Amino acid sequence: MLDWFEHEGHVCIVFELLGLSTFEFLRQNHFLPFNVEQIRHMAFQIFRAVCFLHRNQLTHTDLKPENIVFVCSDYDLQYNEIRECKEKTLRSLDLKVVDFGTATFDHQKHESLVSTRHYRAPEVILGLGWNQSCDVWSLGCVLMEFYLGCTVFPTHDSKEHLAMMEKILGPIPPHLLKETR
Numbered sequence: 096m097l098d099w100f101e102h103e104g105h106v107c108i109v110f111e112l113l114g115l116s117t118f119e120f121l122r123q124n125h126f127l128p129f130n131v132e133q134i135r136h137m138a139f140q141i142f143r144a145v146c147f148l149h150r151n152q153l154t155h156t157d158l159k160p161e162n163i164v165f166v167c168s169d170y171d172l173q174y175n176e177i178r179e180c181k182e183k184t185l186r187s188l189d190l191k192v193v194d195f196g197t198a199t200f201d202h203q204k205h206e207s208l209v210s211t212r213h214y215r216a217p218e219v220i221l222g223l224g225w226n227q228s229c230d231v232w233s234l235g236c237v238l239m240e241f242y243l244g245c246t247v248f249p250t251h252d253s254k255e256h257l258a259m260m261e262k263i264l265g266p267i268p269p270h271l272l273k274e275t276r
């Protein structure tokens with residue numbers, strides 16, 4: 096935090112100026128996926144940041160491409176012959192994890208519904224309680240999205256969402272189904 100001030104009754108916090116979020120970059124780049132080499136470089140940094148939170152008894156709860164931001168999103172343009180469009184290639188893949196508005200310490204009240212739909216872990220959907228593991232689920236969804244260029248579970252319905260998970264990962268363990276309402 097560099098500074099803070101009040102504006103029309105709202106507390107505003109001043110942070111360093113970063114580049115585009117990974118979501119906004121994908122959008123401006125025709126949703127062309129990142130390559131595996133790029134994803135590996137990005138994943139390493141994101142894991143390091145999230146590992147730091149988890150070691151400090153925190154769960155982010157809202158990891159998604161909008162909250163993973165390039166430090167600088169300057170790019171070079173190259174013609175992509177397969178897709179027949181101009182592809183942006185970032186000069187640096189340095190990232191930061193942002194938005195701690197819903198980050199929760201282990202000892203704090205855990206809201207029953209957390210995360211943005213597409214990145215929500217099955218135990219959250221099933222109302223079974225959650226911990227740091229729900230961040231790991233979200234990160235899996237984020238990395239798949241970097242690889243595909245689009246969301247891995249495109250749905251707005253919880254039952255359909257669980258069905259899509261089962262299609263990829265197999266049946267939800269019976270003991271979890273027994274516990275859920």
Ligand SMILES: *[C@@H]1O[C@H](CO)[C@@H](O)[C@H](O)[C@H]1NC(C)=O
Nearest residue numbers: 218223224225226227228229
């Ligand atoms: C965290 O949550 C997961 C999923 O509900 C559960 O399997 C795991 O045992 C929990 N870990 C701890 C340390 O409570």
